[in-house]
Amino acid sequence: DAMVIxxxxxxxxxxxxxxxxxxxxxxxxxxxxxxxxKSSQAPKLLFHYYDKDFNNxxxxxxxxxxxxxxxxxxxxxxxxxxLGDAAMYLCATSRLTRENxxxxxxxxxxTVL
Amino acid sequence: xxxxxxxxxxxxxxxxxDVSMNCTSSSIFNTWLWYKxxxxxxxxxxxALYKAGELTSxxxxxxxxxxxxxxxxxxxxxxxxxxxxxxxCAGQLNTGFxxxxxxxxxxxxxxx
Numbered sequence: 001d002a003m004v005i006x007x008x009x010x011x012x013x014x015x016x017x018x019x020x021x022x023x024x025x026x027x028x029x030x031x032x033x034x035x036x037x038k039s040s041q042a043p044k045l046l047f048h049y050y051d052k053d054f055n056n057x058x059x060x061x062x063x064x065x066x067x068x069x070x071x072x073x074x075x076x077x078x079x080x081x082x083l084g085d086a087a088m089y090l091c092a093t094s095r096l097t098r099e100n101x102x103x104x105x106x107x108x109x110x111t112v113l
Numbered sequence: 114x115x116x117x118x119x120x121x122x123x124x125x126x127x128x129x130x131d132v133s134m135n136c137t138s139s140s141i142f143n144t145w146l147w148y149k150x151x152x153x154x155x156x157x158x159x160x161a162l163y164k165a166g167e168l169t170s171x172x173x174x175x176x177x178x179x180x181x182x183x184x185x186x187x188x189x190x191x192x193x194x195x196x197x198x199x200x201x202c203a204g205q206l207n208t209g210f211x212x213x214x215x216x217x218x219x220x221x222x223x224x225x
């Protein structure tokens with residue numbers, strides 16, 4: 001059974017057209033993360049939620065926003081996508097305990113035309 | 114941002130061979146994780162290590178948490194074609210929120 005689900009798996013948008021990516025989890029984990037991954041590179045953390053507390057990484061552009069309406073769902077909003085925002089976007093979840101492995105979803109591949 | 118030094122960058126081996134890759138850091142970590150990522154998919158957790166010196170196996174995979182807490186290695190024995198992918202190590206910092214720091218990745222290719 002899928003534990004971290006991302007929709008859609010592939011998203012095409014136009015330059016400057018807002019886009020929303022979604023993530024849901026069945027693990028009841030209290031922490032959810034959004035990562036950006038470009039080709040052959042390691043994932044780069046954009047932000048995370050600990051329950052409803054939002055934590056932005058210092059170098060995450062303002063163009064990226066996130067919402068977490070409840071424990072199970074988290075959304076990534078890209079307000080005005082640029083060509084440089086084309087990437088794989090990964091959602092992950094974890095408990096906030098010492099042994100808090102992060103579990104990743106399958107990712108959404110974003111193409112910006 | 115900070116990244117761990119992971120080596121080798123890539124490996125091309127024959128099916129049946131053993132593989133070894135490692136990660137080193139200038140910082141101490143309290144947890145080491147090893148992930149495998151197939152093309153177009155998210156990383157899948159292979160092994161988690163929580164204690165310095167710990168040696169953990171998962172089938173043909175074995176990983177160790179270095180005694181200095183600044184390194185970790187992953188071994189794959191008797192490789193098979195489905196081992197192909199990118200392997201990432203990740204360390205968790207020992208301060209505040211436990212953010213993951215990823216290695217640069219090892220791309221593994223296995224020839225049948």
